[in-house]
Amino acid sequence: xxxxxxxxxxxxxxxxxxxxxxxxxxxxxxxxxxxxxxxxxxxxxxxxxxxxxxxxxxxxxxxxxxxxxxxxxxxxxxxxxxxxxxxxxxxxxxxxxxxxxxxxxxxxxxxxxxxxxxxxxxxxxxxxxxxxxxxxxxxxxxxxxxxxxxxxxxxxxxxxxxxxxxxxxxxxxxxxxxxxxxxxxxxxxxxxxxxxxxxxxxxxxxxxxxxxxxxxxxxxxxxxxxxxxxxxxxxxxxxxxxxxxxxxxxxxxxxxxxxxxxxxxxxxxxxxxxxxxxxxxxxxxxxxxxxxxxxxxxxxxxxxxxxxxxxxxxxxxxxxxxxxxxxxxxxx
Amino acid sequence: xxxxxxxxxxxxxxxxxxxxxxxxxxxxxxxxxxxxxxxxxxxxxxxxxxxxxxxxxxxxxxxxxxxxxxxxxxxxxxxxxxxxxxxxxxxxxxxxxxxxxxxxxxxxxxxxxxxxxxxxxxxxxxxxxxxxxxxxxxxxxxxxxxxxxxxxxxxxxxxxxxxxxxxxxxxxxxxxxxxxxxxxxxxxxxxxxxxxxxxxxxxxxxxxxxxxxxxxxx
Numbered sequence: 001x002x003x004x005x006x007x008x009x010x011x012x013x014x015x016x017x018x019x020x021x022x023x024x025x026x027x028x029x030x031x032x033x034x035x036x037x038x039x040x041x042x043x044x045x046x047x048x049x050x051x052x053x054x055x056x057x058x059x060x061x062x063x064x065x066x067x068x069x070x071x072x073x074x075x076x077x078x079x080x081x082x083x084x085x086x087x088x089x090x091x092x093x094x095x096x097x098x099x100x101x102x103x104x105x106x107x108x109x110x111x112x113x114x115x116x117x118x119x120x121x122x123x124x125x126x127x128x129x130x131x132x133x134x135x136x137x138x139x140x141x142x143x144x145x146x147x148x149x150x151x152x153x154x155x156x157x158x159x160x161x162x163x164x165x166x167x168x169x170x171x172x173x174x175x176x177x178x179x180x181x182x183x184x185x186x187x188x189x190x191x192x193x194x195x196x197x198x199x200x201x202x203x204x205x206x207x208x209x210x211x212x213x214x215x216x217x218x219x220x221x222x223x224x225x226x227x228x229x230x231x232x233x234x235x236x237x238x239x240x241x242x243x244x245x246x247x248x249x250x251x252x253x254x255x256x257x258x259x260x261x262x263x264x265x266x267x268x269x270x271x272x273x274x275x276x277x278x279x280x281x282x283x284x285x286x287x288x289x290x291x292x293x294x295x296x297x298x299x300x301x302x303x304x305x306x307x308x309x310x311x312x313x314x315x316x317x318x319x320x321x322x323x324x325x326x327x328x329x330x331x332x
Numbered sequence: 333x334x335x336x337x338x339x340x341x342x343x344x345x346x347x348x349x350x351x352x353x354x355x356x357x358x359x360x361x362x363x364x365x366x367x368x369x370x371x372x373x374x375x376x377x378x379x380x381x382x383x384x385x386x387x388x389x390x391x392x393x394x395x396x397x398x399x400x401x402x403x404x405x406x407x408x409x410x411x412x413x414x415x416x417x418x419x420x421x422x423x424x425x426x427x428x429x430x431x432x433x434x435x436x437x438x439x440x441x442x443x444x445x446x447x448x449x450x451x452x453x454x455x456x457x458x459x460x461x462x463x464x465x466x467x468x469x470x471x472x473x474x475x476x477x478x479x480x481x482x483x484x485x486x487x488x489x490x491x492x493x494x495x496x497x498x499x500x501x502x503x504x505x506x507x508x509x510x511x512x513x514x515x516x517x518x519x520x521x522x523x524x525x526x527x528x529x530x531x532x533x534x535x536x537x538x539x540x541x542x543x544x545x546x547x548x549x550x
Binding site: 052054077078079080081082084086088090091092093094095096097098105106108109110137138139150157163 | 446447452453457460468471544546
């Protein structure tokens with residue numbers, strides 16, 4: 001669906017050239033939710049803007065649905081952008097237009113008649129759950145509601161791709177949750193390919209199929225979210241994923257097991273059952289888990305007993321429950 | 333005397349409103365052009381921007397009274413005379429258009445860059461961005477700018493009284509200054525103050541009603 005080939009981007013500033021992106025190669029499949037994670041300044045915002053040519057790459061090609069964006073005329077590019085929706089951290093709604101007319105905006109740009117645009121906008125308001133806010137201006141909406149309007153606006157022209165630039169970073173945890181659910185829903189219902197830019201591992205964990213980790217202008221790691229989450233290779237991925245806790249650092253030399261919940265049932269008392277069935281006690285050093293719609297997400301670090309056969313029993317038990325784990329000496 | 337003052341008010345309003353309207357016909361497109369061709373604008377054309385900016389600054393740096401006299405030949409060519417309120421409109425427009433252009437430019441530049449980026453991401457052309465984003469988003473600021481412009485032009489029109497420009501300014505100068513009728517002077521000044529207040533207040537009210545950003549939750 002989207003292929004980025006050898007993308008580089010250099011900004012020429014007064015204090016000399018700055019390389020924002022170096023040699024980026026990515027391939028995003030149709031219908032998937034692809035995450036790009038990195039710290040601020042890593043180049044992720046520039047990268048997402050290369051996908052719709054808001055930033056023209058200095059080198060390399062962006063192939064969208066088989067077409068090389070660099071080879072398009074200005075008119076063709078404007079047309080191509082209508083098939084790529086984008087939502088922003090700062091919402092960027094027109095402050096002088098109400099929700100309904102904000103959603104009509106991309107349709108007006110695309111040349112859709114006023115009455116058709118209005119009908120489509122009402123439909124979209126319904127999809128994002130804001131039917132009662134059609135006449136409200138952005139200043140009368142909460143952050144979460146504004147982001148729903150921008151999602152509706154981005155979907156108005158039936159785009160094949162939706163780019164999300166830190167779409168949940170300005171929102172509180174509960175609102176973030178509902179916006180992520182909405183994005184997942186849209187992906188399922190309409191088959192829209194979604195590219196998510198974020199600095200929060202939680203966002204990637206919850207909605208993405210695959211992830212690329214960007215650090216200092218380069219992609220340092222990419223793969224299935226489960227795989228990267230379980231066995232992060234790059235320093236930056238480890239920094240983003242592995243738990244930071246004083247208790248963990250204190251016990252660095254002990255044998256520990258990091259287990260990851262990525263959608264297992266929340267209702268099953270896994271750890272209790274494990275200790276009972278394996279006749280082994282473990283010490284929970286770290287836990288950061290969360291229940292989302294009856295599914296458990298997050299990770300735990302367990303300190304293991306000094307008994308190798310017990311450890312084998314624990315591992316066998318986790319495998320039988322299909323729970324990801326990795327033995328490690330954290331920070332050692 | 334009352335009739336004289338009444339006439340003066342009407343002449344002043346006629347000069348001010350007509351000049352402001354004409355100044356906006358020139359200044360609005362010019363101001364938009366100045367902001368969009370800027371290095372950070374939506375269609376940067378630095379050379380054109382520099383040239384326009386230079387012309388605007390040049391006219392703005394000439395004091396109004398001097399401009400008034402300097403362009404007398406142009407005034408005569410356009411209106412056929414150099415005295416009376418209609419003749420005053422020419423230098424007023426001349427002086428006000430660059431001023432209006434700068435006001436418009438600064439209003440347009442206040443529009444949030446993120447909103448413009450969003451419009452770009454939807455495939456808007458520069459013309460669509462001007463009509464559908466820049467002007468509507470800047471409207472409250474443009475209205476406030478217009479209120480400031482019209483009061484400034486009112487002040488200029490009074491100055492034109494020195495060279496036979498008509499309106500309240502002429503009355504203040506002819507009766508109050510040359511004939512030492514200080515009461516007439518005082519009354520005309522008071523009338524000017526009242527007119528300025530009305531323009532300013534009405535402008536601010538309209539801007540407030542037009543602005544959808546500051547409507548508080550009820």
